[in-house]
Amino acid sequence: MRGAFGFDLRSMEIFVETLDRGSQTAAADALGLKQSTVSQSLSNLEAALGVALLKRHSRPLEPTSAGRFFYDRAKRLLSEARATRRELVSQTFGQLHQVRMAMVDSLATAVGKPLIEAIQRHTGDYTLTTGLSHMHGHSLLTRHVDIIISDDRLENYDGLERHPVLNEPFVLVLPHAWTGPTDNLRWLARHLDFVRYTPQSLIGQSIERHLRLHQLELPVRLHLDNTFAVLSLVNAGAGWTITTPLCLYQAGLEHLDVQVVELPTASLRRELTLVARRDELGGLPSQLALDSRHLLERHFRRSLADKAPWLAERIDLAL
Numbered sequence: 001m002r003g004a005f006g007f008d009l010r011s012m013e014i015f016v017e018t019l020d021r022g023s024q025t026a027a028a029d030a031l032g033l034k035q036s037t038v039s040q041s042l043s044n045l046e047a048a049l050g051v052a053l054l055k056r057h058s059r060p061l062e063p064t065s066a067g068r069f070f071y072d073r074a075k076r077l078l079s080e081a082r083a084t085r086r087e088l089v090s091q092t093f094g095q096l097h098q099v100r101m102a103m104v105d106s107l108a109t110a111v112g113k114p115l116i117e118a119i120q121r122h123t124g125d126y127t128l129t130t131g132l133s134h135m136h137g138h139s140l141l142t143r144h145v146d147i148i149i150s151d152d153r154l155e156n157y158d159g160l161e162r163h164p165v166l167n168e169p170f171v172l173v174l175p176h177a178w179t180g181p182t183d184n185l186r187w188l189a190r191h192l193d194f195v196r197y198t199p200q201s202l203i204g205q206s207i208e209r210h211l212r213l214h215q216l217e218l219p220v221r222l223h224l225d226n227t228f229a230v231l232s233l234v235n236a237g238a239g240w241t242i243t244t245p246l247c248l249y250q251a252g253l254e255h256l257d258v259q260v261v262e263l264p265t266a267s268l269r270r271e272l273t274l275v276a277r278r279d280e281l282g283g284l285p286s287q288l289a290l291d292s293r294h295l296l297e298r299h300f301r302r303s304l305a306d307k308a309p310w311l312a313e314r315i316d317l318a319l
């Protein structure tokens with residue numbers, strides 16, 4: 001079936017073989033076909049593409065300029081098709097040719113380079129994007145990416161595999177100069193602005209749900225779309241916020257002049273999970289999740305232990 005392309009692998013093979021051997025008769029013998037079948041295939045191919053591919057009266061047969069262009073492309077496509085078949089038959093397809101990943105900004109910032117190196121060990125090629133978590137889930141479901149590491153587990157969808165990466169608490173972050181109480185968010189909001197994440201972000205939605213659950217209607221003044229902006233305002237003394245240790249690490253905790261304390265309301269935590277379509281990528285999703293946990297232990301939790309040991313103890317990496 002040639003479909004919308006005007007050609008298929010079989011017609012390409014016949015065309016390439018005809019040029020390589022110089023005649024339709026020789027191509028028919030090499031492919032175990034009748035000469036009339038080769039002739040008909042070439043005529044159909046030219047009709048479907050709307051161009052002449054062969055100089056019919058030359059001996060041996062020669063390509064037209066369009067035929068030479070098609071010959072070069074066909075050789076590459078046939079080579080890739082044969083390699084694909086060999087890998088499938090011999091089951092030597094452990095290394096994937098391309099993997100497309102999306103992950104939350106904070107993780108990419110924290111362990112992006114070593115994680116890319118881990119991905120490169122398992123794939124021939126890759127793409128990595130960041131952005132809002134709800135867009136990652138949509139990209140996975142519409143097959144625009146193969147793996148996401150996100151705070152959206154896509155629990156309502158079947159056919160997915162999920163591997164835990166990080167479970168961390170939300171914390172209260174205040175300007176360094178703040179000397180008032182930290183155990184009453186309503187009182188705190190009357191004296192200092194609450195710096196919010198935008199409601200489009202899943203982290204912002206989690207925080208707003210938590211506040212509503214505790215009947216905390218805080219004034220809406222500052223909505224910022226990334227962790228750097230949120231924590232920069234807090235660092236400058238403009239307000240306070242609720243965020244996570246990984247976000248603090250992303251923003252450069254060692255350079256922030258802020259107070260980090262426990263959230264006074266009931267425990268609120270964020271989970272990052274690696275999600276992929278089930279059975280498509282072999283053992284790669286579970287391996288990358290394991291690599292991610294080890295990288296977070298080495299680069300994130302150990303660094304956090306030096307600056308806020310009480311907080312490092314509350315990080316769960318499922319190791």
